[in-house]
Amino acid sequence: MVLDNLGHTKLINKDTANVKSNLIKALKIRTAIEDNSGIIVNKLHLANYYVALKDTTTAIDYAKQANTLATRIKNTRDILSSLLILSKIDKNNTNLHFNKYLALNNDLETNERQIKNTFARIRFETDEYIEKTKRLTLKNTILIISAFAFIAILSLLYFLKLQRAKNKQLILEAQQQQANEDIYKLMLNQQTKLEEGRIKERNRISEELHDGVLGKIFGTRMGLGFLNIQGDAEMKKKHLSYIDELQDIEKEIRTISHDLKNEVLLKKQEYSELLKTLIKTQSDISNFTFILENNATNYLNETTDTIKINFYRIVQESLLNITKHAHANAVHIYINFDNGIINCTIQDDGVGFKSKKVNKGIGLSNIASRVEVLNGKYSIESSRAKGTKLTILIPFKTKTHESH
Incomplete structure (x- = not known):
């Protein structure tokens, strides 16, 4: 990319020294690693180079190669670029190339609208x-x-x-x-x-x-x-x-899109496995390691659907908060059952905050609301550069309680 951009920049500045060698070397590298998108850009730059040398035949050849490859991999942007170049230099087929360019461009604008x-x-x-x-x-x-x-x-x-x-x-x-x-x-x-x-x-x-x-x-x-x-x-x-931020947004939207359909699965799959899958998926997205100690598997499987759904969402909301704000490298989730209480602790090694001054955002408000629905309690311990610890206590109920 550096070699290609260097040659193209020099060409723009009308400095043709070493332009061809840089472009050809870059093309060989990209061909070796099968970088199709890079190959297309390279060939378009070579077409511009031969246009500058008034070697129209070679320029047309490179532009057509770029158009063929762009069409094969469905790279619309480069298809448009190659058609625009061809419409300027291929005098025998100017109208054909330009009409294709206009038709494709109109389709893209229609789809965008x-x-x-x-x-x-x-x-x-x-x-x-x-x-x-x-x-x-x-x-x-x-x-x-x-x-x-x-x-x-x-x-x-x-x-x-x-x-x-x-x-x-x-x-x-x-x-x-x-x-x-x-x-x-x-x-x-x-x-x-x-x-x-x-x-x-x-x-x-x-x-x-x-x-x-x-x-x-x-x-x-x-x-x-x-x-x-x-x-x-x-x-x-x-x-x-x-x-990079757009890519992160894509991942978050994809996660949200998938999670929107997950709630109905709470009644169809092993609940503890669902929790583990949720945590692993979020760790892959956010690039943190995790330790899950679940000593309450049987109790979670036997509890009411209301507790299952709300507890799942509490864990999910906590992990999203860690992703957005904590920037943690490691997360420890501990779930235990003691004296009729489901006890869950979620601790990270992130940047932390002053817990006395924290403002309740949507995430913490959702957690507080769900804990209240389950007649439970929660607490947050955090300090700067020492991470955050969220503790949740929920009274255990079986499905017989919910049916009554």
Whole structure:
């Protein structure tokens, strides 16, 4: 790449000394390692070199070779570049090459607009779904408050009339019990509908992220990777860092896309193996080593689905926080069962923070919310340059508890 770029830069500056030797040497190296994308760029630079020497025949030959290889590996950017060069130098076929260039360029612009429209639709529908969920939550809250108020009124009337109508006590208690059961059934049915809608939406968003947004980001990263950035070393370093950051975003979107569909698997696979797979996958993505000590395998497999799902998400959220903020090299996850309590400790050797001054972001808020749902407790210990330790305590319940 250095030899190729050196020769091309000198050619741009109209300095033809050693240009051909640098370009030919670079082409041989890239051919030896089968770097097809590099070979295409090399041949396009050689075509420009022979154009500068007014050797049109050789220039056309290199441009056609580049076009053939770019077409074979479906490298759209270089297909366009080769067609543009051919349209300028192949006088006998100028219109043919230029029409192909225009047709391909128009197709790319059309696809790009479609991807943008798809992403805008995803964002709009997501916002619409969130707003609908808020309204539904408010409606449920009002319904529950009204129901409890109704029960309170019945209870008050019951106690006021107790002295005069003791014989109605059993009837009123039966009515109260029936009201409670109706309220619970209503809440359960509503929760089921919400869950079904959420799963469908997650699957749809997962597919859109994976098939639409991820492809767009990948194309953008590839395009940036082949840009010939002019400037000082700092500018080129920033260019490379932005490309690396796009690649990290691709990995994160791919992980999010896959994780959006994982929840239903909690009921179909060995739960402890799912946890191990989650941790290993995140360690591969974030490049940290991990030690998993799970002494509560049987208890986790026998516990309720509610605990399984929320505990899985707590571990997942903790690992994502480590990836985003801790920059850790090693993570130790310890799970134990003691006196009816599932005890989980997640400790990393990352940069840490002052735990007294930490702001609750979305990640920590999600963890706190899920622990609260399970009637558990959690604590965070951290200090600068000494890592972070998250401890979670969750009361154990079996599936018989959930069914009752």
